[in-house]
Amino acid sequence: MRPFLDRVCVRVGRVSTTAPTPAPGARPTTWVDGAAGSLFDLDNLPYGVFSLPDEDPRVGVRVGDFVLDLAPAAAGDMLEAAHLFEAGTLNPFLAAGPRTWADVRAWLVEILGSESERSLVEPALVPLAEVALHLPFEVADYVDFYCSLDHASNVGRIFRPDAEPLLPNWRHLPVGYHGRAGTVVVSGTEVRRPRGQRKAPDADTPTYGPSTRLDIEAELGFVVGRPSALGEQVPTGAFAEHVFGVVGLNDWSARDVQAWEYVPLGPFLGKSFATSVSAWVTPLAALEHARVDLPGQDPEPLEYLRVGDRAGYDIAVEVELNGEVVATPPYSSMYWSPAQMLAHMTVNGASLRTGDLFASGTISGPERGQRGSLLELSWGGREPFTVAGAERTFLEDGDEVVLRYTAPGAYGRIGLGEVRGTVLPAAR
Structure with a gap:
């Protein structure tokens, strides 16, 4: 994956650059409705596997009472790790290692914390109440x-x-x-x-x-x-x-x-x-x-x-x-x-x-x-x-x-x- 701080991506004909760094001591906020200040704000972002009716399970991240569908969000941003989120388990992403984990987390904080990203990312948000949650990873031992x-x-x-x-x-x-x-x-x-x-x-x-x-x-x-x-x-x-x-x-x-x-x-x-x-x-x-x-x-x-x-x-x-x-x-x-x-x-x-x-x-x-x-x-x-x-x-x-x-x-x-x-x- 390209480090997000260096990227300039074209999405649907628009150019998006990274959000400005918050002032020292300032709390980053998310534009996701109801998520700011909740137990699932930008400082959390846990991963799971979800599905909608008649669809295959895939990887998502929870923010507030929504699930971010990672596969389309990452593909739209041309991230090399996008294919990892199409699986019905976290294991491919887990196997990618600490560098990928850190890069994806930084990217998530950026796209969920910058109002300029909202129109592009919001379509990939699914209300938590509408999804079924699955065992998030295949247990080896x-x-x-x-x-x-x-x-x-x-x-x-x-x-x-x-x-x-x-x-x-x-x-x-x-x-x-x-x-x-x-x-x-x-x-x-x-x-x-x-x-x-x-x-x-x-x-x-x-x-x-x-x-x-x-x-x-x-x-x-x-x-x-x-x-x-x-x-x-x-x-x-x-x-x-x-x-x-x-x-x-x-x-x-x-x-x-x-x-x-x-x-x-x-x-x-x-x-x-x-x-x-x-x-x-x-x-x-x-x-x-x-x-x-x-x-x-x-x-x-x-x-x-x-x-x-x-x-x-x-x-x-x-x-x-x-x-x-x-x-x-x-x-x-x-x-x-x-x-x-x-x-x-x-x-x-x-x-x-x-x-x-x-x-x-x-x-x-x-x-x-x-x-x-x-x-x-x-x-x-x-x-x-x-x-x-x-x-x-x-x-x-x-x-x-x-x-x-x-x-x-x-x-x-x-x-x-x-x-x-x-x-x-x-x-x-």
């Missing part, structure tokens, strides 16, 4: 980590009340497991209650049937763009060279199935039936103002896991159950950073592929109202919490869970989209 000190400590206290809550390895490496990429679904997809083996603590043998302890985990997912070669280690400092952006993520969990199966190899069927992600992928570039220091790591990690300042992210999460907010987990409290997750995931030479997804594990803070799973909110089902005047522990059929995410942007808060799912009864 999926890894889920366990990076919240508060969550890991809570789980340890729930299941091992007479022992140390953290296992010996937890403060030395980001613990994780390899999940199932094929059951990652987009926000809005209904989730059917899984069946499996579960064994009651006082029973001698297991039984088979629908999970009775269905749970959610509020997490943040990271989407890999640029791959790495087999045998190559990706250092913490190369995080932004490989990771394009983030998605909200709900790691649905059947706690009774998980408790019976996980020894000795970890989660399997209790996790693999569904993982929901947001329809919008927020670029790391939009989260630059959300970067914060980690809370502190003791002992100091081994050299390959060391990071500098501002390795964490200040992202606020809301967990809503049937229309009522039941928890507000803070991502800023996470012990292990995403750069450390990536470094550990590849330290043995495992390769990255475009579309790889890795998740943070449950986000929980130190307060009860900051717990990112129902397991913690109900303390293993022993301490019910209240929703709409009724005592609750785990999910019931018909429940709707919505996870919402916001973060500081360059000029205000930005939205990372939402992750929505409704529980269906188990299959007969």
Whole structure:
């Protein structure tokens, strides 16, 4: 792609030059109706895949309550990257790498921020209410980590009340497991209650049937763009060279199935039936103002896991159950950073592929109202919490869970989209 600052393009017989640079300290504004000052202003611009009735899915960018259809907009501006947006997935664009990501973002800020571009770009805007949203990228591999000190400590206290809550390895490496990429679904997809083996603590043998302890985990997912070669280690400092952006993520969990199966190899069927992600992928570039220091790591990690300042992210999460907010987990409290997750995931030479997804594990803070799973909110089902005047522990059929995410942007808060799912009864 030609750097947009150097371009002079002819569109429909008109000559367009770049918009003037705003004065220092001035806030760029967009001409898109209702978008200025919203969670989806120029300092956000997340990517997704959408379709209109009877049309194939293609790549778009959200601005306010509109989707910019990128293929015609980019083709009309004669951008070399235009063909990347004709696909029904973000993967070709993700694979193009950081230079293309940055150039396209700069071009988007220009065309959506300059009134002189309006007549040419506005025809490519589609109201969000008129589109269907799809899984934004093809998931190559999926890894889920366990990076919240508060969550890991809570789980340890729930299941091992007479022992140390953290296992010996937890403060030395980001613990994780390899999940199932094929059951990652987009926000809005209904989730059917899984069946499996579960064994009651006082029973001698297991039984088979629908999970009775269905749970959610509020997490943040990271989407890999640029791959790495087999045998190559990706250092913490190369995080932004490989990771394009983030998605909200709900790691649905059947706690009774998980408790019976996980020894000795970890989660399997209790996790693999569904993982929901947001329809919008927020670029790391939009989260630059959300970067914060980690809370502190003791002992100091081994050299390959060391990071500098501002390795964490200040992202606020809301967990809503049937229309009522039941928890507000803070991502800023996470012990292990995403750069450390990536470094550990590849330290043995495992390769990255475009579309790889890795998740943070449950986000929980130190307060009860900051717990990112129902397991913690109900303390293993022993301490019910209240929703709409009724005592609750785990999910019931018909429940709707919505996870919402916001973060500081360059000029205000930005939205990372939402992750929505409704529980269906188990299959007969």
